[in-house]
Structures are given as structure tokens and as C-alpha cells.
Amino acid sequence: MMTTIYLERREPTHNRQRFYTLTVAQTLFGSWTLIREWGRIGHPGTVRETWFESESAAIEAGAKIRRQKERRGYRAIGGAGEGEE
Numbered sequence: 001m002m003t004t005i006y007l008e009r010r011e012p013t014h015n016r017q018r019f020y021t022l023t024v025a026q027t028l029f030g031s032w033t034l035i036r037e038w039g040r041i042g043h044p045g046t047v048r049e050t051w052f053e054s055e056s057a058a059i060e061a062g063a064k065i066r067r068q069k070e071r072r073g074y075r076a077i078g079g080a081g082e083g084e085e
């Protein structure tokens with residue numbers, strides 16, 4: 001199972017159109033990973049992976065990053081901001 005949160009920050013007056021994606025997924029070896037991708041909307045982003053021993057630790061780390069991004073003006077796009085793919 002994979003959980004993805006997609007955030008956007010749009011500020012047309014400053015020509016800022018950014019995205020941030022957080023995905024929690026299980027690896028083939030049973031550990032968990034938090035995959036972060038960010039960049040300008042419509043362009044390839046930077047991708048970073050962080051591994052965790054448990055799903056709850058990965059989700060907690062993702063939630064912390066989400067709160068930081070929302071304080072900086074990012075907003076979840078689609079549904080409640082959490083979707084499963």
C-alpha cells in the first residue's frame with residue numbers, strides 16, 4: 001500500500017508555482033520509506049528517500065514535513081489531501 005500527499009504553493013505575483021509530494025511506501029525488503037519530491041509545477045522535481053523501520057515512523061516524519069510546508073503556504077490538492085494510489 002502506498003499513501004501520497006500532494007501540496008502546491010502558487011504565488012502568481014512572485015511567479016512562484018511550486019509542488020511538494022510526500023509518499024509513504026513499503027520497500028521490497030519490508031522496511032518503510034518516505035519519498036519526497038519537490039520543484040516547480042510542470043518540471044521534474046528533486047527526489048529524496050528516507051528509510052524507516054516502521055510505517056508509523058515514516059508517516060510521522062511525513063506529517064511533520066507536511067506541517068512545515070503548510071506553515072510556509074503550501075496547500076493540499078485533491079480530496080482531503082491524502083490519497084492512496
